[in-house]
Amino acid sequence: MAELELKQDGEVVWATMNRPSRLNALSRGLVTELREFFTGLYWRRDVRVVVLQGAGDAFCAGLDLKERGDPQAPRGIGAGLTRQREISEIVIAMRRCPQPIMACINGAAAGGGFALALASDVRIATPSARMNAAFIRIGLSACDIGVSYFLPRMVGSSVAAEYMLTGRFIDAERAYQLGLVSRIVAKDALRAEAQGFVDDMLHATPLGLRLTKEALNHAIDAQGLEAVIAMEDRNQILASSDGDFQEGVSAFLEKRAPNYAKREG
Helix, strand or coil, X not given: CCCEEEEEECCEEEEEECCHHXXXXXXHHHHHHHHHHHXXXXXXXXXXXXXXXXXCCCXXXXXXXXXXXXXXXXXXXXXXXXXXXXXXXXXXXXXXXXCCEEEEECCEEECHHHHHHHHCCEEEECCCCEEECHHHHHCCCCCCCCHHHHHHHHHCHHHHHHHHHHCCCEEHHHHHHHCCCCEECCHHHHHHHHHHHHHHHCCCCHHHHHHHHHHHHHHHCCCCHHHHHHHHHHHHHHHHCCCCHHHHHHHHHCCCCCCCCCCCC
């Protein structure tokens, strides 16, 4: 049975980490499936939006420590680095893929699960959501799997240091106050809330949606306003020259859902 359940509904993939008995902790199998899925998305034009969620009562509790084997066994540095990169490559692929990723966070998003949430583009949560950089509580650095890149950019260096140096949990209300999540909704309303975001995203042309994620990614680290403006100018000309542009304008003026050209993967 797949540990990452993928269901495609039109141009949307609902990706569910499916290890509820282990709070969707990252097993080697789940790591491989997540990495291969997000890496493969780069080339897929039949998928426009991804919704990432966890089965049961958690989003993802981080690395499955019970699968690690004997912690006293000799471990080569090279093999360890390869194993580390197998995990960190997931968040790189999440940022590199052109599809917006929406994370639906219910329950724990700890350690690697926190990293997956932060690497997503939009996050919504239930009142039970709890996020933390759990790495520091198990003898590791809290700077892992992109957390030290994402978190300070989202909440500032002081707040990031507060949570990364202590491993304290960020509850749903605090996450909302910090801007880490866009909405807090009841668990039974989570899918409907996500669907609302998805529907709005699908109003954009396929190219416009992809170029927006790309530009947002680059703007975070751009060297200045002029660099960002140059990128925006280039993207607007690309988008307005695309075959779907006129349909997007017509749909807006006619107050209807757009009907863009179908694309295969």
